[in-house]
Structure formats: C-alpha cells, structure tokens
Amino acid sequence: MNHTFINSDAIRHEFSMAMSAMYQTEVPLYGDLLDLVAEVNTEVLTKHPEIKEQLEYTGEIDRLSMERHGAIRLGTADELSMMRRLFAVMGMHPVGYYDLAPAGVPVHSTAFRAIDAQALNQSPFRVFTSLLRLDLIADEALKQEASNALFNRNIFTDNVVSLIKRFEGQGGLTLDEGEQFVKEALETFRWHDKTPVSKELYQRLLEQHGLIADVVGFKGPHINHLTPRTLDIDTVQQGMQEKGIPPKAIIEGPPKRDCPILLRQTSFKALEEAVSFKNPNGEYEQGHHTARFGEIEQRGVALTPKGRALYDQLLSQARNQLGATPNEDNASQYYQILESAFEAFPDDYHAMHNEELAYFYYQPVDNAADISSAMLGLERVDVQTVDSKQVVNALIEKGAIRIEPIVYEDFLPVSAAGIFQSNLQQDKQSNYDGNSNKHEFEQALGASIHDELALYKDIQAQSLEKCLMSLGNYV
Template sequence: MTVSSTSSTQSSNSGFVSPDLIRARFASAMSTLYKTEVPLYGDLLELVADANRVALERAPSLTESLISTGELPRIDAERHGAIRVGTAEELATLRRLFAVMGMYPVGYYDLSTAGVPVHSTAFRPVNETSLQQNPFRVFTSLLRLELIEDSDLRELASETLKRRQIFTPGALALIEQCEQAGGLSAEDAECFVSEALETFRWHQQATVSAELYERLNQQHRLIADVVAFKGPHINHLTPRTLDIDSVQAHMPSRGIKPKAVIEGPPSRKCPILLRQTSFKALQEEVSFVDEEGRLQAGKHTARFGEIEQRGAALTEKGRALYDQLLAQVRDVIGGAPHEGNADEYAEVLASVFAAFPDDYEMLRQQELAWFRYSVTELGLANRDNIEASDTLDGLIQVGYIRFDPLVYEDFLPVSAAGIFQSNLGDDLREEYRARSSQAQFQHALGSSVLNELELYQDAQQNSLQVCAEQLGLAELFVAA
C-alpha cells in the first residue's frame, strides 16, 4: 500500500487541495450532519467541552504536554465515527474514498470472538503531521454473512445487499478522478465532501419488509442494521475528552443516560490506550416496504452517542500485559461487565490493574509504552557541551531531552464489542466466536492493513533521530 506523506494545505501540486484539508472539511460536515440527525450528540459535545476546560485548568502539566506535542489544537476537533458495510465491494470502495482524505486502513479487529458477526479496520491518517492537523478516524466493520447459519436468510441478506448502491455517481467519479490525476482541485474537493457525505446519511425508509427485518433482527440486531437500509449510515460520532469519568458522572444531569461501565482500562494518573462510554442507542421511527411497495411504520434501534479518552500507545509488551490483566478481571467477575455487576467490575478492574505501572518514567524504562522525544531549550543551549558518549537516559536526567507519551490512535476489539453489545442489547452469540480471518478481510478490502505497532515505533524512532540531529549526535536509542 502506498501512503502519501503530503500534509500541507496544498499538495505538492499547487493545483490540488491536500488530503488533510479535505479530511478536516469532511469531519466538520459529518459532525454538523450528525448533530442535526441526533440532537443528543450536540448536548454531548457541550458536556465534553466543559469537562475538557476543567481538566486543563486543573492540570497545568497536561496543558504543557499537549502544547509540547502539538496536540492541544486537535482536541476540540477530534472525532471518530463508525460505520458497518455489507459487501466486499462496499468495503473496497470505502478504502478508495478514504484515501482521497489521506486515511488508510490500520489494524485488524475481529469482533466475532466477542460474539459480534463483523471484522473491522480503522481508516485514519498515519503520519504525525496529518494526525495533528486532523485526526479523524472511521472504525469500519464488514458484515460476515458466512456466520449466518440459516442458509435461506443468508441468501436473502446477500441478495438484498447486492441490489443497493451506497455511493453517489458523483462520489465515484471524483474518487476515480483523484486516483488518476493525483488529487482534487478546491472546487472538486468541495463537491467530493458533499457527495461522500451522502453515503453516511440516515435513511428512514428501509429496503426490506417488516417480516424480513424481524428475521434479520432475531439473528442479530447488527445484521438487520447493515442489511435493511439504503446505506451504512454513521451509527455514532465520538468526541475526545480529557476526563471521561467526569463526563460519565455528569451525563444524567444533561438528560443523557450513560452505559453502565466505561470500557477499557481503569482511571489512572497516566492514561493508557483507550477508554470509552456511550449513551444508549435511540429507538427511531422507520418505514418498511412490503412486496406491493406499500410502506409500514416500524422502529429501529442502532445509532448512539459515544465519548472517548485516549492515553498512551502501548508497545507489544505493554499490550500483552494489558490483555493479560483484562482477561484476569473477566475471569474474576465471570465474563463481560454489565449493569448488574458494574460496581464489582470497577473494583476488580482497579485492583487488578494496580499491577500496571502508573508512572510515565516506569512505562518508559520497562518499554511498555511508546514516547515522543524532544530537545528542551536547556538542551539546545548546551548543545556544544554534549559528548558522543552521552546516552538518552543521561540527557533526560539533566533535562536536555523530554519525553511525552504517543497518543493511542487506534481501537480495542473487546471495548468495541462491549459498546456494540450494550447498545444493540444482544447476548454473546457463541456461534460467532473464534473465527478470525484477517486474510479474508484483506481480500475484501483490496489491500493489506497497516500494522499500528510499526507506526508507533516509527514515530518514536523519528523523534529520536530529530533529537540526535539537533544535538549534533550520530544517534540516540532506547537502551534495551
């Protein structure tokens, strides 16, 4: 897969708008659309903005770190969305559509192991400059029709999906134009945003009868959501908060009912990975269509609001420890968290995760997390006093180099499944478990997915190289 590193307002060809700017415009348009379709999302944005302001006022060191790493401007604009598609052709075209915006498939997530019949990737920008300009991500899931055991229902679902076209002719034409020409002009970029937005718009009228919808719904609510409508419709849009516990606590006062537990690691002084919560999915009025084309009123539940707090990206060693501790928590409580065991889950989670170091220096020394290194003003002032034998640890100790955690830009399959299950209301489906197929997913996608660990490793190594160059050293490296 070829990934462009262009990140300026205009691309290297001055006649083209940069993918970063197209992505920023699309993310803004998506947010406006979703606010109109789901008014509670607007209330959620206000709550998150209030929590972020308080968090920054309370912790000057957090503000300093966000400024140092260039992340502060991106916090308010940061969003991730989620969609679910039904066919390989839809997924492959989405890959091409997102590439216009400088977004590439990162990671493979098998949710079937958690009882959800999809596997997924995250389309997102991949270089640090692009992430700082706009870190919009879309968690994209492909329905696994082969997991529907009822062969007649599986065939009906497949035929229904084959009859639909989720992209406008204008969007398809502009995707092809961008691929052939290498970019889009300002006018074409504006048209692209408008045309691409239609794929994610809510359609109140279903494409199936109430009877078929109910059969799909009984198989799994997510299957009905994917198959029964004209398009994939964005099912949630997620702002980033700096204090998810505060947001969770204050949601009821804003008339928003949160899910019972926050998914992910417990609250920590040094946040890691990803914590997520949401409000329950909305029951919305829809219309089904019978064989004579007559409309029948009905209801559908799928779209919800979600909030996330992002922490440090973990190394392979750190992820192994995280997964081990999370599995231990679930063994203690006897499965996944839910409303009935929410208090017990929170207590066990905090207790078990006490084994995970909660100090950035310890995380760095034990190589559990990835970091961005940068030269301080003191280091620049003493550049001539630095010797070739000086080590990274030594330069950190004397204050010549600082380190800040790299933000985790990706997702957690167990957490994603927990969000899905709490909003779709389905129990774990054993028949969907442990049938991972990354090769099958990549074949449908039309490309391989990028390895997120390699991206973090590259970012850390690049920061070390910049430090070495600024200090006149041949190299700097993390001691093994």
C-alpha cells in the same frame, strides 16, 4: 494541464466537520454531548496545567476540540473496496485488523485514518469500518436473503465514484472538486428512515443479531456514532447522568489512571427511531430501529507489544475474576476488580518508558543551559548516531531530553464489542466460532492493512533521531 490540488488533510478536515454538523441535526442529543465534553475539557486544562503543557508539547492541543471518530458497518467486499478508495481521497489508510466475532459481533474491521503525526494533528478524524461476516449466519435461507438485499443496493452516488476516479487519475482534486467530493461523500453516511427490506425480513435478521439487521436492513451504512475526545471520561460519564443523557453502564477499557493508557470509551444509549419498512406489495409499514448513539473517548499513551501483552493479560484476568459480562448490575464490582488487576501496570510515564511498555516522543528540553549542563561528561558520545538505550536514558535522567506520550490513535476489540453490544440491545451473549481471517478481509479491501504498532515504533524512532540531531549541536 496544470492543476492546483487541495491537500487531502484539508478535505478530511472539511468532511469531518460536515459529518459532525449532519449528525448533530440527525441526533440532537449528540450536540448536547459535545457541549458537555467541551465543558469538562476546559475545566481539566484550567485545573491541570501539566496536562495542557503535555498536549502542547505533542502538538495535540489545537486538535483536541476537533477530535472525532465515527463508525460504519458495510455489507459486501465491493462496498469495502470502494470505501477504501473514498477514504484515500482524504488521506486515510486502513490501520489495524480487528476480529469482533469471538466477542459475539459478526464482523471484522479496520480503522481508516491518517498515518503520520503531522497529518493526525491537522485532522485526527478516523472511521472504524466493519465488514459483515455473512458466513457466520447459520440459517442458509436467511443468509441468501441477506446477500440478495445487499447485492441490490448501491451506497455510493455516481458523482462521488466519478470524483474518486478523477482523484486517482490526476493525483488529486481541485478546490471545487474537493468541495463537491465532501458533499457527495456525505450522502453515503446519511440516515434513511425508509428501508428497502420488509418488516418480516428485518425481524428475522434482528433475531440473528442486531448488527446484521442494522447492516442489511438499510439503504446505506448510516454513521452509527461520532466521538469527541475528553480528558476526563469519568466526569463526562457522571455529567451525562446529571444532564439526562442516558449513559451505558460500563466505561470500556482500562481503569482510571494518572497516566492514561490506550483507550477508554463510553456512550449514551442508542436511540429508538421510527422506520418505515417496504413490504413486498410496495407499501410501507411502520416500525422502529435502535442503533445510533453518541460515544466519548479518552485516549492515553500507545503501548508496545510488551505493554499490550500485559494489558491484555490484566484485562482477561479481571474479566475472568468477574465471571460475567460487565453490566449495570455488577459495574461497581467490576471496577474494583479491574483497578486491583491493573496495579501490576506501572502508572508512571518514566517507568513505562524504562520497561519498554509504551511509545514516547523524545524532545530536547527548552532551556539551552539545562541541555549544556546535562551534556557535560557526554562530550565523547556522537549523539547523532548513538542508539544506546543506556545513553538515551542517561540523557533523560540528566534533563537533556524529555519524553512525552505518543497518543493511541486506534481501537480495542473487546471495548468495541462492548460498545456495539450495549447499543444494539443484544441481551444474549453470543459467540461465533468462525476463524479470524485477516487475509480474506485484505482481499475484500483490495490493499494491505498497516500494522499500528509499527507506525508508533516509527514515530518514536523518528522523534529520537530528530532529538539527538538537535542535541548534537551542543557537543
């Protein structure tokens, strides 16, 4: 039988829109945040045509308004394995390994996302997915109770599991099946205000860590935040305060720069929500839970291993100089220290390129006359095969090639931990001694994790090859 299958990118786009609509209904303040971000982005694009031009060159302009990422937290290896299969239907693959335990959050994580530039521009939706590390709970009795609670829940509908198997068996889903999939998959991420655990167990889990209570205490891995992308996170942070949306104290990540790098994040503080706890006698007891919030991200250029090492060094230097966890009381001091430390990181795309600190697209300039003029004196070079850094830099300097930043699509462990901690009302700064275990995470996942730096390197190499082939027409 011949089937006409819907593209996985289209399923991902429809799912992300359905997720956003659901979350706005569940957390109305998130809708207010989307409006604010849209206002700020429109203003930036109007006042800074060079930013608009850059986004047009990189193909990101059309996806700016649909830029989203979400975050979920899972409790077992089986949940993670099935979640990987669910995301595969939407063309999303595990990219990057993040161990948050050293920063006081008992999880390790990956990000499910598309992995090539064209698919990302069609739908950039990504989900930061964490797996709870029960091995880090010191109380053995509590660990067993938590394990039992997770064992007794099923976070996927029978229909979505059936559709996942159908996708795997026939190599895709039809349009009708794709629509059913979006509807059924959404149920896994829905908020449930009735819990399967008692208030007493919830409180003991909460005393261990707010994230443990959030994972173990509920029917499923409710989406705990969604994230629009802004072009000016500092203005959004100020705008949240003016509109009565309570922001977290610190913008996580690097300082404000003319040429943004990696990722900056902030959020509005998590909401306190009414919850009914199911006690052993089957009756429900009223209480509350705090975990769901709205996040904002400003994305910059992806860094090479050399650039990332410098970033990590400067961030550690700033935090060590502060001598405390950045918070509301020391925010101003922290920003000053951070900006001072990052003076050592070039704030110019061409400098970053020449020092091999960041990844870029290579594109022939638009004007054929400019290309022909720049190519004079390079006639004897076979630009279709050359990979000499010196020649490429000469072509850039002569104006035959322009470079545009490859946007960072991934996450930062310290920033993610900072967001989690601030929104779980985790006042005490805990540290977990458990070893980072990527192998164990991949075993639970049932697949290998893509190296995000290798993906950026490949995108840059492909763009250079395509660019040089185009320039070969002028030789």
